[in-house]
Amino acid sequence: MSELPLRSRPLIPGQVASWLAVLALVGAVTAASVAAFLHFRTGVSPEAARRAQQVALRAETEAKASTLLASSAKNDDGTYRIPLNEALRIAAERPEVLGKLAPAVAPAAPASSAPTAFVPADEATLKRGQAVYARTCIACHQPTGMGLPPVFPPLVESPLVTGDPSLSIKFVLHGLMGPVTVKGITYNSMMPPVMGVTDQDIADVLTYVRQSFGNKASAVTVAQVKAVRDAASGRTVPWNTAELGIK
Numbered sequence: 001m002s003e004l005p006l007r008s009r010p011l012i013p014g015q016v017a018s019w020l021a022v023l024a025l026v027g028a029v030t031a032a033s034v035a036a037f038l039h040f041r042t043g044v045s046p047e048a049a050r051r052a053q054q055v056a057l058r059a060e061t062e063a064k065a066s067t068l069l070a071s072s073a074k075n076d077d078g079t080y081r082i083p084l085n086e087a088l089r090i091a092a093e094r095p096e097v098l099g100k101l102a103p104a105v106a107p108a109a110p111a112s113s114a115p116t117a118f119v120p121a122d123e124a125t126l127k128r129g130q131a132v133y134a135r136t137c138i139a140c141h142q143p144t145g146m147g148l149p150p151v152f153p154p155l156v157e158s159p160l161v162t163g164d165p166s167l168s169i170k171f172v173l174h175g176l177m178g179p180v181t182v183k184g185i186t187y188n189s190m191m192p193p194v195m196g197v198t199d200q201d202i203a204d205v206l207t208y209v210r211q212s213f214g215n216k217a218s219a220v221t222v223a224q225v226k227a228v229r230d231a232a233s234g235r236t237v238p239w240n241t242a243e244l245g246i247k
């Protein structure tokens with residue numbers, strides 16, 4: 001009996017190996033078809049997802065565009081109904097939205113209280129005003145309008161003089177209690193009400209003061225004086241700076 005040559009036996013016999021290969025193939029095919037089935041059943045291909053997103057975005061844009069077109073772009077409190085950056089994106093797709101948007105984003109018109117161009121009063125008014133000044137203000141505020149710091153404040157470079165005239169009308173009608181700071185100096189005394197002046201006198205003297213000593217502010221009218229007088233008709237005490245919000 002000749003001996004068979006000694007051969008190392010393979011770890012997995014050939015027959016078994018081929019069966020395993022078949023099994024692996026069947027497994028892989030099954031897994032692939034399950035994956036494909038799941039994939040198509042839910043229908044979430046990246047392309048379809050993108051398309052769905054676009055449709056949703058377009059619907060949203062449409063809805064917001066009609067909101068913008070139906071009402072003003074701003075709420076009553078001045079906030080934007082739809083955030084501006086978004087509204088601009090919508091306007092890119094629906095240009096008619098721009099018509100609504102343009103007035104809302106335009107800078108506000110200058111307030112009507114903005115200082116108007118300086119128009120000097122006529123000479124007669126200034127002359128009358130100067131006479132009233134010499135009679136009723138000069139003792140304290142001085143011929144130069146420079147006052148006597150730190151007791152009487154200057155009428156020069158003072159926003160209280162050149163600003164809203166209703167303030168100085170109030171001071172003249174009823175007087176003023178400090179503290180009030182003019183040109184860096186704080187005055188804490190009292191200006192008494194100016195006696196023996198008509199509404200015309202007050203309009204004239206304040207016009208004179210607002211247009212003298214280097215001041216260049218609008219004239220004051222009798223109607224303005226009368227309005228302030230009527231509004232404070234029951235008043236008996238001087239104004240104080242705290243109640244007028246003056247620093």
Ligand code: HEC
Binds near residue numbers: 177
């Ligand atoms: C008896 C003195 C006296 C007289 C008269 C007087 N003032 Fe005054 N005035 C004062 C004092 C004092 C103050 C500061 C009041 C304070 O300290 O609160 C003042 C403040 C003012 C202010 C605000 C502060 C400033 O300097 O801008 C104005 C405006 C003003 N006076 C205008 C007039 C005008 C116009 C007249 C005349 C129609 C007049 N005053 C008459 C004493 C006077």
